[in-house]
Amino acid sequence: MYDFLVDLIGNEIIAAFISAALPVVFIVPFVIFGVLMERKVAGHMQDRLGPMRVGYHGILQTVADFFKLLQKEDIVADGIDKKFFNFAPYLVFAGSYAVYAALPFSSKYIGADIDLGIFYIIAVSGLVVAGILMAGWTSNNKYSLYGALRSAAQIVSYEIPTALIILSMVMLTGTLSLAEMSEMQTAYFWNWNIFGGAEWSFTKLLLIPFMFAGFLLFYISSLAEVNRTPFDMPEAESELVGGYHTEYSGIKFSMFFLAEYANMFAVSALVSVLFFGGYHSPIGYVGNTLGLEALIPFEQVFWFAAKGIFFVFVQMWLRWTLPRVRVDQLMTICWKYLIPYAFLNLLIIGIITLI
Amino acid sequence: MLTEFGKIFVFLIFAMLFVAISIFIARLIRPTRPTKEKLKIYECGEEAMGTPWIKFNIRFYVVALIFLIFDVEVVLLFPWAITYKDYGIYGFLVGIIFLVVLAIGMAYEWRKGDLEWARPKPNIPDLSKILKKKIAQPETIEPSADN
């Protein structure tokens, strides 16, 4: 995509900027759709309708909300540490946006195809933690600070099981690049990593249960990474008001919101790349049957988005199914269940790869 | 030709620009009419009391400390994970010994109770004591302060 843009425009830097702008073209509509989906899912799960007023069945509700947020007054209360308070939204959004640089949307588009791919993604999410702590501290608000501390402690703790599962997937595939990982799971769905990968041998059967276990462990810890229920203590409304962004209003608040939904999609996309074939279609491409090569990248973007949105939907589903866990339970789940199991899973997958 | 990390740098710049432009557009549209009430800290809707910068549970620090050590471990294991297959059983054992050494540390922490998060004791009022007190000296009962 980048090369194509360079050829088209003739200037590398402008081409790089356009290439970097493409994920935002995806994120903003996704967030608008995702917020509506969240409210509709919530509504229907509780036997009510959700937003119904703006547009047919409320489909324009989030657009209206967006314009409302845009014209809200920006209140920076007294006693707030202005310089870093204003900088925190930049940091949080930049941190979650940088993750998109290494996500392969299709075989033709990946923001930056670095060889360290997934390792870079683990690292760059640290910027979000720093941004959250910055927002919480400068807000001059007890609940913001407490939410930020909880959030940071939670994200860093759950980074370890996530990293261990990623490590076992790296051991299996032998690459860190997400594009290569997706390419390995090409063709039909039985080649996905969750079904033991593309290699047809005796080990494929052995791998399947451990891949499922790995997927479950990864999905649980990814829920905690993005502060979703049942791990949403950082924003527990009943005890912490609004969490670390209580004092933000207007467009700065919506930047936190945008980053949060962007993160939700990013972890879901990561799940789909690691276990569910990334951008590859489960049932073959229409472009191949019709003989239209040009159609394939668009289909791949469709499948990538569809898989991502499906896992986002599961996140929402869980939100209205599970109660929130306590802080001590949160730490117990991480240190006494997820990490030992992830460790065992890594050992077993390592042994299987040696056979 | 930009390198791949160059593109990431462009991504970061673009993200910053995106936020800056959004805030700039909002500044053109939104009203600015601060009043004394608006400029108070919202906190929970009530008048804010005391400083928010209080002392926190030290467990947060312990968690961050343990995390840091495991973080370094993961960092060291990534180069191993990508190359160990070329060395067969030997390569695998090297990494596993490294992991098991850390698992010992983890088991130690577990055994010593460092992974426990101090659970707040539920404050269940003992009804019989309150009643006894009430029967003994009914007039001196004060409304007990909420904790």
Add this chain to the structure above:
Amino acid sequence: MELYDLIFYFFAIVTVVSAFMVVTSKNIVHAGFNLLFTFFGVAGIYVLLGADFIAVVQLLVYVGGILILLLFGIMLTNKITSVELRTGTAHIIPAVIGVGIFWGALTAIVAFKTDWVEVNTASTESTTIIGLGNLLLTDYVLIFELLGILLLVALIGAASFARREIEELKD
């Protein structure tokens, strides 16, 4: 290459200016936040040196780990924000001489003692992680295992310090 130099100076300035702000800041939390930019700038310089793995490790361990730990440490300390840090300068001349000698010696050692190799930039590998992995499994395998033991010692040490703190708090 023009752009390369420009980016290098950008990261260098970010690193130096934010490091300066860390040491002169009167508010200890601001010092902590400024440290973020220092770490980030250093990561950028690593990238420009072609050490991609080290750059990402810098981001992961320093920004995602040590900085968080530092901020937690600051936030856990009671009433630290009301303390005005003394950042005034005392004994300027001895400090300048001392730092000058140290810097001179360090630069001299780096400049003359290092076995400089000219690397053809076009031929360098795209990632350093594979080479690093191979080295860890061949030449430095003992060091790799010793690192594991070092981390174990650090883990146990950290936990016992923290345990003492918690027990003191309980009293």
